[in-house]
Amino acid sequence: MNFPDRTFDLIFARGVLNHLNLQEAVPKLSRVLSNYGKVVFAEPICGNPLITIFRYLTPHLRTPDEKPLNKNDIKYVMSFIKNANIKYYGCLTILSAILFKNKYPLFEKIDDMLLNKFKLGPYLAWACIIFTGQDIKT
Numbered sequence: 305m306n307f308p309d310r311t312f313d314l315i316f317a318r319g320v321l322n323h324l325n326l327q328e329a330v331p332k333l334s335r336v337l338s339n340y341g342k343v344v345f346a347e348p349i350c351g352n353p354l355i356t357i358f359r360y361l362t363p364h365l366r367t368p369d370e371k372p373l374n375k376n377d378i379k380y381v382m383s384f385i386k387n388a389n390i391k392y393y394g395c396l397t398i399l400s401a402i403l404f405k406n407k408y409p410l411f412e413k414i415d416d417m418l419l420n421k422f423k424l425g426p427y428l429a430w431a432c433i434i435f436t437g438q439d440i441k442t
Contacts, residue, residue: 305332313338318346323369326380334384343385345434348372351426352395375426381434391433392425 315337321329337343350356350372359366373381382388395418396411419425425432 305336307336309335310338310341311336313341314343315341316344319348321345321381322347322371322373323367326377330381330384337385342436343388343434345381346431347434348431349378349392349426349429350374352428352430355398355430373432378426378432378434385434385436387436389435389437390425391435392419392429392431393433394430395419395428398430 315333333343348370351374359372378390382390393415395415397408397415400406400408400411419429
């Protein structure tokens, strides 16, 4: 990455980090983030066993280099981002979208409670958002 240090005030990536070598990419991203810069990374994770089975049965839906982030990957990314937060999403909301073809606010609230307040996100969520700044709406 040929940008000078501390160039960017915002770095946003959705479904990008899970295609990269984190040990190479994250230090570079951290280097080009300004001192007061913000990040938003929305990435799939690999904690939910049912989602892992779904991914195994549907390899054609992903590229060969995709690797959902695990707990150590998330810790690594967050270690480079000052004041990083994480929010997990996509458990019951995924089921409601499949079963009812809609995402209901009640399921979103239950997801937030289970995944973030009860800290079950690493084990049940489909994805996470790593961010700096104020809370992010999923």
